[in-house]
Amino acid sequence: MTNKQFFAIRIALIIILSSVVSVAVNNKNYIIPIIAMALATLGLLFLKKKVKEVTEDERDYALAGHAARWTITAYCYTAVCAMFILLGIKDTNPAYEIIANTLSFSIFGILIAYSIIFKFYQKIQLSKHKKWYIAIGAVLIVLFMLVSLRVLSGEDNWICQNGQWVKHGQPDFPAPTAPCR
Amino acid sequence: MASPIFQRQPRLAANFMKNRIKELRAKLNITQEELANLAEVRRETIVFLEQGKYNPSLNLAFKVAKALKSNIEEIFEFEE
Incomplete structure (x- = not known):
């Protein structure tokens, strides 16, 4: 398989996947998107192995690092501005405060994740115990996901019961x- | 020590090195595609290298030198 064929298949797969996810989410089905994403990821990994040409090299990695740094910086600045604006006008709609909080958590999460991953790569390059670091990294990611789920799970919320909003x-x-309703 | 995200990052190839890749490739009569395959990079990277718009890593510089049957010093020229 050539690079061009792989990229064409990848774009087609992304279009199909986004359609499937949007339709499933609209129908309040969250299992199908997860399965579809897992299948698409496995499919792309399988297809990538079939490509005999070089798909990416050191120049791509350098550019990707540069682009990622600018993306993080742009997102954080934009999100901070949006957060302060939303907090400033929260009296007009209480939902704005939730959005502002979500944005602040996302900035915090991204910066923490970036710093941890940066240190992780620094350590792993020098270390002879790579497997240990990878295992610790995996445990930390799982813990972070669990904590994030707990924080963002909406435990403290209003629930609609018998036509009335009830505190949860x-x-x-x-x-x-x-x-x- | 400041968080890495706030540290000033080195500019991507601020000073580009001159090179003789195109000349040596023509001598050996090999295409950019062939050189890319020998150096295990994409053809676009060879284009950027030949135009002097990308500084290769030491690893890539050695691979290019080996593919062009030459030495790094003969191919790349560093200018301050």
């Missing part, structure tokens, strides 16, 4: 103004 946990924002 200790939400620190007022009940939604939208009708409860």
Whole structure:
């Protein structure tokens, strides 16, 4: 398989995957997107092994690093600005505060993840115990995901029950103004 | 020590090295594609190298030198 064929298949797969995910999410089905993403990832990994040409090299990695750094910087600055604007106008709609909090958590998460991954690569390059570092890294990622799920799971929220908004946990924002059906 | 994201990153190839890749490739009568395969990079990287718009890693410089049956010093010229 040539590079061109691989890229064409990859674009087609991305279009199909995004369609499947959007339709499934609209139908409130979250299992299909996960399965579809897993299948697409495995499929792409399989196809990549079939490509005999060089698909990426050191120049791509250098550019990718540069692009990633600028993407993180741009996202963080934009998200911080949006967060302050949303916090400033939160009185007009309580939902703005939730969005602002989510943005601040995402900035925090990205910066922490970047710093940890940076240190991880630094350590792993010098270390003779690469497997240990990889295992510790995997455990840390799982822990981070669990903590993130707990924080973002919406434990403290308003739940619609019998046509009324009922407190679940200790939400620190007022009940939604939208009708409860 | 400041977080790495706030540290000033080195510019991507601020001073580009001159090289004789195109000349030596013509002497050996090999295409950019063939040289790319020998050096295990994409053809675009060879194009950038020949145009002097990319500084290769030491690893790539050695591979290019080997593919062109030459030495690094004969191919690349560093200018301050």
